[in-house]
Amino acid sequence: MGWWHPERTRGAQRLRRATPLAGFVVLALALSGCSTDTQWERFGMPEITTKQGEHILHLWQGSWIAALVVGVITWALIIGVPLWFRRRSDDEVPVQTRYNLPIEIFYTIFPVIMVIAFFAQTVRVQNIALEHDPEPDVVVTVVGQKWQWTFNQPYEGENVFVSGTGEDIPDLVIPVDKTIEFQLRSPDVIHNFGIPAFAMRMDVVPGNKNSYQVTPTEVGDYAGKCYELCGAYHSRMLFNVKVVSEADYQAYLADLAEDPGHVSDEPVVGGKYADEPINDDEGEHE
Numbered sequence: 705m706g707w708w709h710p711e712r713t714r715g716a717q718r719l720r721r722a723t724p725l726a727g728f729v730v731l732a733l734a735l736s737g738c739s740t741d742t743q744w745e746r747f748g749m750p751e752i753t754t755k756q757g758e759h760i761l762h763l764w765q766g767s768w769i770a771a772l773v774v775g776v777i778t779w780a781l782i783i784g785v786p787l788w789f790r791r792r793s794d795d796e797v798p799v800q801t802r803y804n805l806p807i808e809i810f811y812t813i814f815p816v817i818m819v820i821a822f823f824a825q826t827v828r829v830q831n832i833a834l835e836h837d838p839e840p841d842v843v844v845t846v847v848g849q850k851w852q853w854t855f856n857q858p859y860e861g862e863n864v865f866v867s868g869t870g871e872d873i874p875d876l877v878i879p880v881d882k883t884i885e886f887q888l889r890s891p892d893v894i895h896n897f898g899i900p901a902f903a904m905r906m907d908v909v910p911g912n913k914n915s916y917q918v919t920p921t922e923v924g925d926y927a928g929k930c931y932e933l934c935g936a937y938h939s940r941m942l943f944n945v946k947v948v949s950e951a952d953y954q955a956y957l958a959d960l961a962e963d964p965g966h967v968s969d970e971p972v973v974g975g976k977y978a979d980e981p982i983n984d985d986e987g988e989h990e
């Protein structure tokens with residue numbers, strides 16, 4: 705065995721040839737991230753129909769692309785290196801390297817940098833998604849109670865509400881292109897109010913005044929559910945979200961206000977607590 709290793713040189717050449725290919729894969733993935741038309745391009749996310757959710761979708765896509773870039777490089781090294789630098793004849797002993805300080809420093813520091821990057825991006829997007837408009841167009845007081853939802857909305861000085869039951873899934877009707885604030889209240893246990901197509905959800909904690917805002921961008925029907933295992937009939941805590949035009953929204957509210965069973969002075973808890981008003985003084989944690 706001499707200093708000159710034709711096989712190793714050939715291995716290095718192959719490695720050099722593979723580099724543009726890896727670059728191409730990275731580029732193709734990065735470009736695919738710009739589009740959100742198909743489920744593949746959204747990396748499995750549903751079609752997102754809120755302004756806030758768009759940011760979350762882009763974070764999701766960016767995270768996948770970053771993870772895939774790291775994954776492709778790692779897989780290439782795991783599979784490629786043993787092949788490229790394998791022993792090619794019986795009388796050859798491949799070069800034996802035990803320590804490589806720069807590489808060891810690199811693979812210690814680089815994962816830390818990746819974690820910091822993911823964390824920073826997550827905090828940045830979360831801050832955008834939770835931006836609070838002090839004057840939302842519509843405020844819906846959402847009550848999650850064992851085991852359904854009640855949606856309260858102000859209308860002409862009164863409160864109109866719909867309340868679901870185990871057999872009857874309630875509709876949450878909201879206008880398109882408006883800022884909607886969900887005030888989340890629970891009289892019993894922790895629930896979680898989420899709509900996959902909005903890419904938003906949040907815990908509904910008794911004694912806590914959680915809230916978030918969404919700006920729906922497309923008219924349509926969307927499914928929502930409780931995302932916190934809250935008890936025996938957790939799975940029945942389903943609801944429908946109907947995003948409608950402003951005219952349809954006003955007509956809906958007027959219709960609801962006609963029926964005394966859907967009108968009260970103050971937002972109500974609903975469910976088995978019937979039309980008890982929400983005790984908002986309990987536990988000021990805002």
Ligand SMILES: [Cu+2]
Nearest residue numbers: 895930934941
């Ligand atoms: Cu629940």
